[in-house]
Amino acid sequence: MSGAGATLEVVPAVLILLGPPGAGKGTQARVLEERFGLVQLSTGDLLRAAVAAGTEAGKAAKAVMEAGDLVSDEIVLAILKDRLLEPDVSKGVILDGFPRTTAQAEALDDLLAATGQRINAAVSLEVDDAAMVTRISGRYTCGGCGEGYHDSFKKPAVAGTCDKCGGTEMKRRADDTAEAVATRLQAYHAQTAPLITYYEGRGCLETLPAMGAIEDVAAALKGIVEQATR
Ligand code: ADP
Ligand code: ADP
Ligand code: ZN
Numbered sequence: 001m002s003g004a005g006a007t008l009e010v011v012p013a014v015l016i017l018l019g020p021p022g023a024g025k026g027t028q029a030r031v032l033e034e035r036f037g038l039v040q041l042s043t044g045d046l047l048r049a050a051v052a053a054g055t056e057a058g059k060a061a062k063a064v065m066e067a068g069d070l071v072s073d074e075i076v077l078a079i080l081k082d083r084l085l086e087p088d089v090s091k092g093v094i095l096d097g098f099p100r101t102t103a104q105a106e107a108l109d110d111l112l113a114a115t116g117q118r119i120n121a122a123v124s125l126e127v128d129d130a131a132m133v134t135r136i137s138g139r140y141t142c143g144g145c146g147e148g149y150h151d152s153f154k155k156p157a158v159a160g161t162c163d164k165c166g167g168t169e170m171k172r173r174a175d176d177t178a179e180a181v182a183t184r185l186q187a188y189h190a191q192t193a194p195l196i197t198y199y200e201g202r203g204c205l206e207t208l209p210a211m212g213a214i215e216d217v218a219a220a221l222k223g224i225v226e227q228a229t230r
Contacts, residue, residue: 013038013092013229014117016099018195019125020188021181022132022139024210024217027148028125029096031218036225039088042096045146046079047071048173066175068183070191073103081111092229100192105199121228122199123221125210129185136176143169154214204228 015038017025029040047065050058057079061071080098083089099105112118138151144167149156156163160170175184199205206224210217 011089011092011117014095014112014119015093015225015228016095016119016122016199017097017125018122018192018199019210020127020129020132020192021184022135023125023127024135024214025096025125027154027214028218028221029094030147031214032094032221032225035222036092036229038092038094040094040096041080041083041089041098043076043080043098043100044096046083047076050079066180068175068180068187070100070187073101073107076100076104077107084111099195100187102194102198105195119199119202119204121206121224122195122202122204123206123208123224124196124199125208125217127210131211132185133178133181136181137178139176140170140172142167143171 013036015032017029019025026040026042026044029042032038033040047058047061051062051065052058057075061075064071076098084093095108099108108119135150135153138153139148140151141148142162142165144162145165147162147164148154149170161168162170175181196205196207206228208217208220208224
């Protein structure tokens with residue numbers, strides 16, 4: 001299966017969450033899914049699924065991801081285009097962790113332009129690098145439903161049991177080590193942060209202070225999304 005030549009279906013909303021590793025993109029994307037019925041498209045999740053399935057793309061991406069470097073635009077774009085062919089994207093999408101390079105942003109613009117669509121908002125989650133190590137080193141996820149948790153900042157009601165699905169298999173990521181996080185932060189500043197200016201130039205940038213509690217960030221984001229999808 002390859003989406004290389006296919007056109008994107010027309011979707012009612014296209015939101016982008018920009019921000020360094022640990023900024024809260026995945027956490028907030030899931031809140032938006034529940035609140036607005038949108039679909040979270042996380043290229044990190046899609047790549048981890050490809051690694052787990054042992055596909056050619058997964059084999060090529062595995063070591064790059066473990067080191068904290070960016071996977072090639074070619075692989076990421078192919079994976080994202082395939083995902084965009086699935087019918088649920090017609091509800092509207094939240095891109096979490098994509099685009100991460102100018103080439104990816106331009107490819108997305110081309111995809112959307114082909115069907116007369118636009119980005120409703122690119123929301124930049126503004127956080128301090130120093131706090132990201134604490135966020136990432138305490139991160140874990142439910143193996144059953146993918147809900148994200150944190151050792152200090154977001155604990156399930158019953159320790160070890162997922163609030164959403166009742167699952168008890170919690171996972172930590174292979175790249176959530178101090179070393180890989182340092183590389184990922186560097187990759188963010190060198191390759192992804194320039195997208196803030198890119199989207200500012202296209203008139204769809206929204207900045208969101210994201211050092212507060214999860215609920216406070218979610219409340220501010222709700223306002224931005226309501227405004228941008230009106
Ligand atoms: P985080 O949310 O902590 O930043 P992700 O789950 O988004 O992490 O990404 C994990 C890893 O997957 C990245 O460090 C990178 O290797 C790869 N990756 C994810 N999305 C992209 C992308 N759009 N372009 C290149 N590499 C990506
Ligand atoms: P990203 O997808 O940007 O890499 P996550 O959403 O996975 O980030 O969040 C990283 C970790 O920090 C998770 O364990 C999450 O529960 C926690 N977290 C997310 N947002 C906040 C916040 N506003 N305050 C404290 N911890 C947070
Ligand atoms: Zn769960």
